[in-house]
Amino acid sequence: MIRTILIDDEPLARDIVKFYLSDHAEIEVVAECSDGFEGLKAITQYKPDLIFLDIQMPKISGFEMLELVEDKPAVIFTTAFDEYAIKAFEVNAVDYLLKPIDKSRFDAAIKKLPNKLNKTENTEAVLDAAALSPAQNNRVVVKKDGVIKIIPVADINYLEADDDYVKLSTVEGSFYKNKTMAYFEQTLDAAQFIRIHRSYIINLAQVTKIELKEKDSYVVLLKSDIWLPVSKTGYVKLKAALGL
Numbered sequence: 001m002i003r004t005i006l007i008d009d010e011p012l013a014r015d016i017v018k019f020y021l022s023d024h025a026e027i028e029v030v031a032e033c034s035d036g037f038e039g040l041k042a043i044t045q046y047k048p049d050l051i052f053l054d055i056q057m058p059k060i061s062g063f064e065m066l067e068l069v070e071d072k073p074a075v076i077f078t079t080a081f082d083e084y085a086i087k088a089f090e091v092n093a094v095d096y097l098l099k100p101i102d103k104s105r106f107d108a109a110i111k112k113l114p115n116k117l118n119k120t121e122n123t124e125a126v127l128d129a130a131a132l133s134p135a136q137n138n139r140v141v142v143k144k145d146g147v148i149k150i151i152p153v154a155d156i157n158y159l160e161a162d163d164d165y166v167k168l169s170t171v172e173g174s175f176y177k178n179k180t181m182a183y184f185e186q187t188l189d190a191a192q193f194i195r196i197h198r199s200y201i202i203n204l205a206q207v208t209k210i211e212l213k214e215k216d217s218y219v220v221l222l223k224s225d226i227w228l229p230v231s232k233t234g235y236v237k238l239k240a241a242l243g244l
Contacts, residue, residue, distance in 0.1 A: 007039035008054035036065030064141040159201040196234035
């Protein structure tokens with residue numbers, strides 16, 4: 001049996017998927033969820049093989065929820081038209097169903113399942129592509145001590161590379177995201193965030209002072225009273241961004 005979870009804030013949409021699944025006895029629905037918070041909890045509890053995931057949901061989007069899942073199941077996205085989402089799906093060959101969902105299209109997606117189960121690399125590529133959407137890149141969703149936290153990017157003082165994670169330093173403390181510095185350099189607004197060093201990206205609004213530490217070696221002081229190193233390349237980018 002293929003264990004699946006339906007995650008959609010529209011009860012009618014979940015009912016349609018369940019009705020279509022009645023023709024596929026090999027798939028068992030083990031849970032239904034109406035938002036991303038419930039979805040994340042259910043995935044952790046049931047460890048499904050497959051999820052049907054709506055993208056546009058209240059609280060957190062389907063993409064943001066999926067970023068927080070450590071062992072990602074196979075995913076069939078269900079969505080109304082979204083330019084960034086469709087482009088991401090088509091480029092990375094992850095299946096999706098446009099609402100209202102057509103039965104023949106649904107059955108075609110199910111036929112592809114044997115080739116999609118236990119393959120998460122395409123899902124990761126979709127998440128990276130979708131992060132370029134304006135709706136996605138104005139906040140960062142993290143999980144700390146089992147609690148989901150939504151951080152507006154304006155609240156981030158700086159980001160620091162930390163092994164396989166990136167540490168986000170904010171006014172409320174530090175949070176960790178399982179992404180790369182390159183990911184944040186690409187997705188954060190370049191007019192607001194500058195990579196000053198291989199290990200640091202700073203919020204320009206936090207800069208109070210730049211000082212020469214040694215010959216050709218600079219440091220920057222942030223409003224949070226933190227000094228950070230600035231590489232030669234970072235110094236050039238920082239001067240340009242500040243109009244110096």
